[in-house]
Amino acid sequence: MASSHPKNVGILAMDIYFPPTCVKQEALEAHDGASKGKYTIGxxxxxxxxxxEVEDVISMSLTAVSSLLKKYxxxxxxxGRMEVGSETVIDKSKSIKTFLMQLFEESGNTDIEGVDSTNACYGGTAALFNCVNWVESSSWDGRYGLVICADSAVYAEGPARPTGGAAAIAILVGPDAPIAFESKFRGSHMAHAYDFYKPNLASEYPVVDGKLSQNCYLMALDSCYKVFCEKFEKLEGKPFSMAEADYFVFHSPYNKLVQKSFGRLYYDDFLRNPSFVDEAARTSLEPYxxxxxDESYNSRDLEKANQQASKKIYDTKVQPSTLIPKEVGNMYTASLYAAFASLLHNENSSLIGKRVVMFSYxxxxxxxxxxxxxxxGQGPFTLSNIVTLMDxxxxxxxxxxxxxxxxxETMKLMEHRYGAKDYVTSGDCSNLPAGTFYLTKVDSMYRRFYARKDTTST
Amino acid sequence: MASSHPKNVGILAMDIYFPPTCVKQEALEAHDGASKGKYTIGxxxxxxxxxxEVEDVISMSLTAVSSLLKKYxxxxxxxGRMEVGSETVIDKSKSIKTFLMQLFEESGNTDIEGVDSTNACYGGTAALFNCVNWVESSSWDGRYGLVICADSAVYAEGPARPTGGAAAIAILVGPDAPIAFESKFRGSHMAHAYDFYKPNLASEYPVVDGKLSQNCYLMALDSCYKVFCEKFEKLEGKPFSMAEADYFVFHSPYNKLVQKSFGRLYYDDFLRNPSFVDEAARTSLEPYxxxxxDESYNSRDLEKANQQASKKIYDTKVQPSTLIPKEVGNMYTASLYAAFASLLHNENSSLIGKRVVMFSYxxxxxxxxxxxxxxxGQGPFTLSNIVTLMDxxxxxxxxxxxxxxxxxETMKLMEHRYGAKDYVTSGDCSNLPAGTFYLTKVDSMYRRFYARKDTTST
Structure with missing residues (x-):
């Protein structure tokens, strides 16, 4: 028997957790002896x-999942399915997903498919696609999917350190969703590159080639946009240009790259058809x-011209999604969805009927x-309810x-703690909100133990 | 518009690669001073x-994928999608999948979804489910899915070392497959346990609690079988018992556990309904x-009684799938599919019309x-062609x-090489078959370089 796909599969609900502990970029700039504005504007x-030391990718994930289940x-x-996207490796074999199964023990539900998806900051998108595909597959049993994007992004002392961040996002997946996938419009670009990787297994820090990574990002953006536009045109019978979407949300290692990326898409539109951009932009981009x-990826003048030409549309179509990434930093797998959460927060019900284009890298x-x-949306799964509960x-x-x-000092302590065994944390959760999970100890067999800060509301 | 699922989605083709270099368990037994039969019978x-030193999980994957594409x-x-299941971590961020994209560079195809799936030996099954769900989803674009299960299983000196192994399996996924999923019959069991894990990030070796791992395996088997039977009965309107399936294929860390597992299922059938087993078995299992x-997992007498009672059916329904796992060892994510490949190899076209139950752990x-x-099957994707080409x-x-x-000596060298940089391998590929990829060097930035042994046939 041929069964059919459920309709409007997508995001029913989401919640975000980020550590309350933070440092201002302005203060960090001064502390590092960097030129003023290097982190804040640069x-x-x-x-x-x-x-x-009391939080990690597992505790953040436990917090996000338990919060979402409780609020909704x-x-x-x-x-029926739970998947994690992460590149923060605490164990090379045991998935973060299995740690989260602790939250389901009391219910007796052990029939929950899914493991962890891994490739740098893209793992969350892979997990989300997998969950959506499961709901649309013949093996779907009618239950919800749950996706967790969680990472702690830390860098060695040096120019990359201010691009750190940390968060966990829990996403509930099912049919009749307020945030529905337009599943036929999808362009991917996958290749072998060494722009950012983690080959030093004993260290939490990545090996980064910042310049190469930016070029890879922009090249992948061009390529994905091309495929996306082709698929759109084939199915809709009209060309895609930026005018066809109301918002563009980007994976956000740092906000400057998001600005550059949107400028780049604008330039792509100009190259595809000059009439896609306004007259002033046509004139200013003509020389390029x-x-x-290669020349275009490395031209500072073009970069500036792109950003200038797209500035006004950026303010409307991109700016509303930049809040959390600017305030929290790079969250790796959670970055794109934290940007999307910012858009929901800022635009709320005015998003109804709108198209949002997402770029995951x-x-x-x-x-x-x-x-x-x-x-x-409907029931508890309405746009406005998501915004209220996400707070x-x-x-x-x-x-x-x-x-x-x-x-x-904290970064130094964490360097020693990464991959270590046989220690007890301070257990100090005074900075954490009620209901937050935290690490209490790692025993001599590397087994990790967590506790939960009392919820005031129960 | 509601589109419907394509029919009979599953495995169209598969190929297996394992290193030709091997050691006999009988010789290892003698070398280790173990009692005779400890590895071979125990x-x-x-x-x-x-x-x-010239092979690793990436080279094996490159070999398996290029071989499958060429043969078919x-x-x-x-x-349109490529996913890897593995627990052999060479990089904590960059997926094995991105290394495999090198094989697609010449074709210009970069629009290939999918990343790596991780949870111990289960990642391959997760990747396979994801690929099948993609074909059944509304985002499917009509192209093939490709799944790679690849691992190098190595253990520190001691009792677990003889349970090592290594292999990569490539699986082509699409509709109208000779090996089709019965997607509604599926029982999962997921939980938080520390039976086998890899928390020591700098070492390739796992932390293993052999006894706990075996109990976890058997407990998960019971739980999955229970859910599987319930779903079968609900949909088919009759109870499931072993008689409903022609073959049972198990994840195979070592063959003895497979024997125990089948015995356990037999015992489960006996407990569910004594009439599911023959009279002699009813008598011998009655005392248990x-x-x-807990008692049942730890009773040696029950274990023996189960194996004895199920021995005859084991020889028919399980034995044909044990060849490669016994000859190659534990292949982690590839183990279950290597067992399935053994079944194809041994039974070939006589499998047509048969039901095969698979257990992934x-x-x-x-x-x-x-x-x-x-x-x-049809075209190049027939059962007999798969068997011939897999060879x-x-x-x-x-x-x-x-x-x-x-x-x-090799294990010792590999301990130093794991996670290392800045070295050149011997490049000696004299032991490898034509067409095999091998590692030539790892540079000072940890970047890995591979070459391919000349194919005699091109």
């Missing part, structure tokens, strides 16, 4: 969240029309451009600013 | 394949009817029982036996 970042009153038995690909490299169609403003307000010295 | 293993004359542009779960823990319905007998015949001393 990178475009405001603040950076980080895990102290989801019976744990109603979850015949650059080769993971070094190494894997990238996909895809799109959502936004609807009102982005409240979470940003409750943060604890650390001076740069204390941030650096 | 573990039930005949031989163990391992990577020398698949245009690389016809691949009232054991608690990954420590930590994640497990699923699912089933295939076997058909003749299991030929591959087993062409192996190079190492004396135990040389195996131990």
């Amino acid at each position: 990178l475009g970042q405001d603040c950076l969240a980080f895990c102290t 009153k989801i019976d744990p038995k109603q979850i 029309k015949s650059l080769s690909g 993971g070094s190494g490299l894997t990238a996909t451009m895809f799109s959502f169609k936004i609807q009102e 982005v403003a409240g979470k940003l307000k409750q943060r604890v600013e650390f001076p740069p010295e204390k941030f650096v | 573990l039930g293993q005949d031989c163990l394949a391992f990577c020398t 004359k698949i245009d690389p542009k016809q691949i 009817k009232s054991l608690s779960g 990954g420590s930590g823990l994640t497990a699923t029982m699912f089933s295939f319905k076997i058909q003749e 299991v007998a030929g591959k087993l015949k062409q192996r190079v036996e190492f004396p135990p001393e040389k195996f131990v």
Whole structure:
């Protein structure tokens, strides 16, 4: 028997957790002896969240999942698949997903498919696609899918350190979703590259080639956009240009790259058909029309011209999605979805009927451009309910600013703790909101133990 | 518009690669000073394949994929998704999948979704489910999916070392497959456990609790079988018992566990309904009817009674799938599919019309029982063509036996090489078959370089 696909599969609900402990980029700039504006304007970042010794990628994931299940009153038995996207490796074999199964023990539900998906910052998108495909597959049993994107992004002392961050996002997946996939419009670009990777297994820090990584990102963006536009035109019978989408949300290692990326898409539109851009832009981009690909990735003048030409549309179509990435930093797999959460927070119900284009990038490299169609939703799964329950403003307000010295000290401690065994943490959860999970100890067999800060509401 | 699922999605083709370098378990037994039969009868293993310094999980994957594409004359542009299941971590961020994209460079095909799936030996099954779901999803674009299960299983000196092994399997996925998923019959069991894990990031070796791991495996088997039977009965309107399936294929860390597992299923059938087993078995299992779960996992007498009672059916329904796992060892993610490849090799076209039940297990823990319905297939994707092109007998015949001393020496060298940079391998590929990829060097930035041994046939 041929069964058919359920309709409007996508995001029913989401919640975000980021550590309340953070450091201001302005203060970090001064502490590092960097020129004024290097981090705040050069990178475009405001603040950076980080895990102290009582938090890690597992505790953040436990917090995000338990919070989502509680807020939406989801019976744990109603979850049929759970997948994690992460590049923060605490164990090379045992998945983060299996740690999260602790939250389902009491319910007796052990029939939950899914493991961890891995490729740099792209793993969350892979997990989300997998969950959506499961709902659309013949093996779907009618229950919800759950996706967790979680990472702690930390860098060795040096120019990359201010691009750190940390967060976990939990996403509930099912049919009739307010945030529905337009599954036929999808362009991927996958290739072998060494732009950012983690070959030093004993260290939490990556090997990064910043310049190469930016070029890889922009090249992948071009390639994905090309495929996306081709598929759109084939199916819709009209060309795609930026005018066809209301918002563009980007994986956000740092805000400056998001600005450059949107400028680049604008330039792509101009190359595809000059009439896609306004007259002033046509004039200002004309000199760069015949650059080769390589020349165009490396031309500072073109970069500036692109950003200038696209500035006004950027403010409308991109700016609303930049809040959390600027305030929290790079969250790796969670970055794109934190940007999307910012858009929901800022635009709320005015998004209904709108199309949002998403660009996911993971070094190494894997990238996909895809799109959502936004609807009102139903039951507890409405756009406005998601925004209310996510409470982005409240979470940003409750943060604890650390001076740069204390941030650096924490990073040093974490270097020793990474991959270590046989230690007890301070157990100090005074900075954490009620209901947050935290690490209490790692025993002599490397087994990790977590506790939960009392919830005031229960 | 509601589109419908394509029919009979499953395995169209597969190929297997294992290193030709191997050591006989009988010789290893003597070398280790173990009692005679400890490895050959106690573990039930005949031989163990391992990577020398010119091979690793990436080279094996490159070999398996290029071989499959060539043998079946698949245009690389016809691949729309590629996923890897592995627990052999060479880089904590960059996926093995991105290394494999090198094989697609010449074709210009970069629009290939998918990354790596991780949870111990289960990652391959997760990748396969993901690929099948993609074909059944609304985002499917009509192209093939490709799944790679690849691992190098190595252990520190001690009792677990003889359970090592290494292999890569490439699986082509699409509709109208000779090996089709019965997607509604599927039981999973997922939980938080520390039976086998890899928390020591700088070492390739796992932390293993052999006894706990075996109990976790058998407990997960019981739980999956229970859910599988419930779903079968609900959909088919009759109870499932072993008689409903022609073959049972198990994840195979070592053959003895496979024997125990089948015995366990037999015991489960007896407990569910004594009439499912024959009269002699009813009598011999009667004394164990009232054991608690824990008691039953730890009773040696029950274990023996189960194996004895199920021996005859084991020889028919399980034995044909044990060849490669006994000859190559534990291949982690590839183990279950190597067992399935053995079944294809041994039974060939007589499998047509048969049902095969598969049990996938990954420590930590994640497990699923699912089933295939076997058909003749069409075009190049027929059962008999798969068997011919896979050439299991030929591959087993062409192996190079190492004396135990040389195996131990290789393990020592590999300990130093794991996670290292800035070295050149011997480049000696004299032991490798034509067309095999091998590692030539790792540069000062940890970048890995591979070459391919000339194919005689081109």
